[in-house]
């Protein structure tokens with residue numbers, strides 16, 4: 001359930017993972033590949049927008065990554081909200097975690113080449129990076145400064161939408177919720193899912209809602 005937000009509360013941050021991409025559907029490691037949304041992915045983004053619209057959300061500012069699947073998901077969400085005129089700012093710091101040599105590989109092929117345990121470690125651990133790619137720690141290191149410099153100050157003045165990616169949002173959620181490396185291993189964000197944070201004036205988080 002998304003929080004019913006008829007009450008005039010401000011200082012909220014809404015995180016949405018983009019809808020299903022063509023690479024997601026094909027079981028490919030994606031990372032920085034610019035894979036477009038599938039029809040199902042468009043519907044997931046529209047559904048997230050409709051759920052927010054039912055609760056009368058209006059955003060002051062929106063941010064997306066520079067990748068098409070997040071940009072288009074953001075557009076679909078804002079159209080569903082009746083905010084087609086709100087143009088999201090695009091930040092490369094919100095781009096997906098770089099999967100390096102795994103990018104574009106079929107997950108079954110990667111398991112066969114490196115072993116399923118190693119692949120799962122690269123996918124979900126905090127500190128281990130795939131060859132020539134980023135660890136989640138690397139992603140935290142680039143996303144948190146962007147969040148602190150460009151997103152949090154805007155959240156303090158109104159409601160903000162961020163549309164980005166599974167692993168880059170895991171990195172941001174880790175920082176927001178002060179998760180341990182062990183806890184973040186179990187964090188999964190499905191396509192089109194929504195997480196909402198409400199902040200106090202001192203920038204601490206007062207409440208959180210998850211709409212899987």
Ligand SMILES: O=C(O)[C@@H](CO)OP(=O)(O)O
Nearest residue numbers: 028029030031123166167
């Ligand atoms: O391929 C990717 O970039 C990511 C997210 O889609 O996949 P996963 O986190 O499931 O390994």
